[in-house]
């Protein structure tokens with residue numbers, strides 16, 4: 001019995017196996033060199049520079065960057081066995097590393113850090129599925145050394161002072177949790193990349209391009225509001241609006257063949273068409289946060305038709321739209337084409353609490369909306385709001401009796 005308890009206690013405490021340490025700098029003296037490809041990508045050059053600069057700020061020691069010489073490899077002055085080789089480069093990715101990364105995901109910003117002691121010389125290999133992934137691997141390594149960039153500029157940068165820098169022996173694979181990672185106000189590109197932000201940029205989705213249209217000459221293309229045609233929105237049930245939107249979408253993709261999507265949606269603001277044909281597209285689903293009928297069904301119907309119309313030439317292109325205002329609730333009667341990509345913009349909902357906060361009904365509601373869309377479509381984005389004056393404005397408007 002006693003031995004059982006000893007065993008249990010041992011298991012609970014756990015054996016802390018210290019990872020072997022790999023020297024980068026020792027007492028202010030370089031114990032490593034950075035090896036980069038013969039023709040490094042600008043992101044790989046940046047990665048090497050960032051590593052050297054930060055290590056120098058930490059330890060006062062500037063480690064050497066050695067460029068590969070085609071056919072000869074890296075010519076290092078010191079005995080290779082005594083120093084750690086830090087390989088930085090996507091081209092240096094081994095099959096084993098690539099397999100390890102791809103077993104978790106294919107995002108080009110993914111990377112692996114392989115760091116090991118070896119009798120033929122210690123090495124740290126940092127390779128991404130793209131040069132950007134490699135750069136992010138170097139930022140991970142710097143964070144392991146204690147570096148932090150809490151906000152842009154020197155005031156937000158923490159670089160610990162240490163004469164000896166080591167890292168743990170490791171096989172680290174990281175893939176981004178989100179394909180698109182962007183902050184609207186973050187203009188400092190250096191900091192942006194250190195935060196590993198990037199990925200696809202969601203298109204702007206206010207408005208539907210139908211080319212030139214004059215409300216005086218062709219009023220029926222525009223929304224009927226209170227008995228009068230207005231430019232606030234388009235009359236999406238009008239077949240001419242659809243035909244012109246298809247022409248414009250095709251033109252857009254001919255001009256932008258690499259664009260995965262085109263942005264499309266109502267104009268920002270209200271003034272939706274009240275004609276009988278447009279109204280017939282709605283499902284009558286009331287949006288309690290917007291105090292009006294949800295417009296989602298009529299626009300999803302329209303996007304489906306546009307995608308159908310461009311399919312002969314662009315079968316794989318997608319439509320991005322803002323899941324926003326009174327078109328945030330999922331459609332009720334129309335099944336969306338899987339090529340529709342919504343980006344949530346929950347302007348009317350609480351932005352103080354977390355998604356799983358049990359005391360926030362709005363966030364719980366938002367979560368349900370997101371989950372419902374997630375069941376309908378393979379790809380969804382969030383274009384969230386930070387705290388701002390708009391928060392106070394939108395909330396005070398809604399809560400005014």
Ligand SMILES: [Zn+2]
Pocket residue numbers: 223224234235236237238273274275276277278279
């Ligand atoms: Zn209409």
Ligand SMILES: [Zn+2]
Pocket residue numbers: 350351352353360361362363
């Ligand atoms: Zn809340």
